[in-house]
Amino acid sequence: MDRRNFLRVVGxxxxxxxxxxxxxxxxxxxxxxxxxxxxxxxxxDAQGSPIKLTDLKKETNYVFNYPYVATPTILLDLEDTTxxxxxxxxxxxxxxxxxxxxxxxxxxxxxxxxxSHQLAHPTPDDSFLQYVQKDKKTMACDHGxxxxxxxxxxxxxxxxxxxxxxxPASEPLASIVxxxxxxxxxxAVGVLGPDKFHEYFKAFKPExxxxxxxxxxxxxxxxxxATMVELSQYTKEIIQY
Amino acid sequence: xxxxxxxxxxxxxxxxxxxxxxxxxxxxxxKPASAPAAGKKLCKHKVVVIGGGFGGLTVAxxxxxxxxxxxxxxxxxxxxxxSCPFSxxxxxxxxGVNLGTFVHxxxxxxxxxxxxxxxxxxxxxxxxxxxxxxxxxxxxYEILVMSPGIGYDYKGQFPNWDxxxxxxxxxxxxxxxIPGKEHIILERQxxxxxxxxxxxxVPSDGKYRCPPAPFERASMIAAYMKKEGxxxxxxxxxxxxxxxxxxxxxxxxxxxYGDRVEHIDFAKIQDVDPVSKTVxxxxxxxxxxxxxxVKTLKYSVLNLIPNNISNPVIEMSGVETTTDxxxxxxxxxxxxxxxxxxxxxxxxxxxxxxxxxxxQTANWTGxxxxxxxxxxxxxxxxxxxxxxxxxxxxxxxxxxxSDNPEEAIxxxxxxxxxxxxxxxxxxxxxxxxxxxxxRSSGTAKATRDWYGGIMRDLFS
Numbered sequence: 001m002d003r004r005n006f007l008r009v010v011g012x013x014x015x016x017x018x019x020x021x022x023x024x025x026x027x028x029x030x031x032x033x034x035x036x037x038x039x040x041x042x043x044x045d046a047q048g049s050p051i052k053l054t055d056l057k058k059e060t061n062y063v064f065n066y067p068y069v070a071t072p073t074i075l076l077d078l079e080d081t082t083x084x085x086x087x088x089x090x091x092x093x094x095x096x097x098x099x100x101x102x103x104x105x106x107x108x109x110x111x112x113x114x115x116s117h118q119l120a121h122p123t124p125d126d127s128f129l130q131y132v133q134k135d136k137k138t139m140a141c142d143h144g145x146x147x148x149x150x151x152x153x154x155x156x157x158x159x160x161x162x163x164x165x166x167x168p169a170s171e172p173l174a175s176i177v178x179x180x181x182x183x184x185x186x187x188a189v190g191v192l193g194p195d196k197f198h199e200y201f202k203a204f205k206p207e208x209x210x211x212x213x214x215x216x217x218x219x220x221x222x223x224x225x226a227t228m229v230e231l232s233q234y235t236k237e238i239i240q241y
Numbered sequence: 242x243x244x245x246x247x248x249x250x251x252x253x254x255x256x257x258x259x260x261x262x263x264x265x266x267x268x269x270x271x272k273p274a275s276a277p278a279a280g281k282k283l284c285k286h287k288v289v290v291i292g293g294g295f296g297g298l299t300v301a302x303x304x305x306x307x308x309x310x311x312x313x314x315x316x317x318x319x320x321x322x323x324s325c326p327f328s329x330x331x332x333x334x335x336x337g338v339n340l341g342t343f344v345h346x347x348x349x350x351x352x353x354x355x356x357x358x359x360x361x362x363x364x365x366x367x368x369x370x371x372x373x374x375x376x377x378x379x380x381x382y383e384i385l386v387m388s389p390g391i392g393y394d395y396k397g398q399f400p401n402w403d404x405x406x407x408x409x410x411x412x413x414x415x416x417x418x419i420p421g422k423e424h425i426i427l428e429r430q431x432x433x434x435x436x437x438x439x440x441x442x443v444p445s446d447g448k449y450r451c452p453p454a455p456f457e458r459a460s461m462i463a464a465y466m467k468k469e470g471x472x473x474x475x476x477x478x479x480x481x482x483x484x485x486x487x488x489x490x491x492x493x494x495x496x497x498y499g500d501r502v503e504h505i506d507f508a509k510i511q512d513v514d515p516v517s518k519t520v521x522x523x524x525x526x527x528x529x530x531x532x533x534x535v536k537t538l539k540y541s542v543l544n545l546i547p548n549n550i551s552n553p554v555i556e557m558s559g560v561e562t563t564t565d566x567x568x569x570x571x572x573x574x575x576x577x578x579x580x581x582x583x584x585x586x587x588x589x590x591x592x593x594x595x596x597x598x599x600x601q602t603a604n605w606t607g608x609x610x611x612x613x614x615x616x617x618x619x620x621x622x623x624x625x626x627x628x629x630x631x632x633x634x635x636x637x638x639x640x641x642x643s644d645n646p647e648e649a650i651x652x653x654x655x656x657x658x659x660x661x662x663x664x665x666x667x668x669x670x671x672x673x674x675x676x677x678x679x680r681s682s683g684t685a686k687a688t689r690d691w692y693g694g695i696m697r698d699l700f701s
Contacts, residue, residue: 118694239683
């Protein structure tokens, strides 16, 4: 598959239907700090068809870029019901409440795949950051069911809002807020928690040039739809310890 | 910008640590102009950090991030930063690695984080008056953090060498554990060499900065020689039989370099003749009573890594140090405060906690120390998290062992507090990769990623 083209599709801005940023989640999270709503974007597969909750394989890393053309998000169906209303804290003490997973069993979650420690993230070449299945152990964490960053061995509890639980990371991964439509299709609508977008755009200029034709394009907001694929299709090499 | 050119015209005015009291080996008398300046009162700051390396920059940044009203000054003698971690890849001539990979300006972190920076060398510390005397004048502090790194103990290791000889050896066989000109000299010598042997010596006395460094360096130089078709060996004269990440390095050398890398245990350096390029040594059994034969070895390039010692700044402060030759700063239990003086803290290479002296650990200790100081300034009770529970993977340290393909090995350390020893201790683990070998290309990618991450942490 031609990744360059795939990435360009992700950033396509052909606004077929004008959809205003979500107001439902905006109200839902108004009471919580650290919430920002972005474009309401539908998740589609590589062929362009909308993805439904029922299409998701359990405990499989899916990646789409959101809220910006170059900011990767990992979406998971954890199989188990997530915790509810988890109180989380940024490194500098700002509090926010993670409401839990979506879908019937509250099992589906999405997180910004930029490590809160030193910004490791999946790229078309490699990925140090991904979800580790429940029955697996890594050097970073003595149990599975966690997001692990193998760059500096931090881990994050996936069913509790990706709270940092081991290694050098000192705050959670930001969450991507999802909405499910009546027909089970999936929309990303906003970002909750201490996102790292500002630092990220500052840090990886050469990379943006390589994958997105430069930083200016990398910083564009994703509109209307975002293509979601499995991590193994998104990246050449998954690195995990 | 071409940093190589910038460096040639002296942007990097590296005074090789105040080793043994010599600075640059030219005019050692104070310049007439600097004499009055040195006594002049410059300023007073709430927190003064000595040393703008991995530890010091972390303390300064974290303090400002916790509370932007904290008044923090860093005193750093070099006007440009150069990294020691990852620098062996420059000797290995790995793709895309050049001087710019290691050299950073201080302007960006000062601008981004809002701490102050004074480029001056510390000449003495008056704890009673809470004053730091520098080549530019006197700085007063309320809280002092010492993160000055290491010095070299040539005198202790080679009592028969006079200052002239030490300076000569530093010029032609640098240790290259203190970043700056020594790394540049070593790289030039490797590029200039034809066929011949490269000799690396490993210190005998206890603690030295970055325990895997000599062995990673041997691997990278072997990779370079292999690529260039240079005939010769890399010979490691190790004063002990300890090799950090030993099994992993030895497996890699055997697989990748055959007899091109030779590691000799218990090789005690007696002397170096820089003119005939000969090093003499003897094999000291752990049982010293067996007598020994003097051996000689010819070299093309010699990287003589002398015994390390706490940077002279520690002695200037007069705080209590350990009785070993490194003179580590005795800490106040589970803390980065010194035992001697509640207003003086220490991080990085110099501390008596037995966490490995690495860039990653300097960064970790810097963060912990900043937490302690921030809570103290906010008048809040605080205990380091490591006192309550083991910090899993507090340190992760990578060593690059090959090129084409790039492969690396790693070690991790868990940190915990030992009530019995009253210090923070560490337990290491060297994992194998899924292939059954210690080294892997994934770990090499992780090495590059680790370095990029920590540079972003310090400099943006």
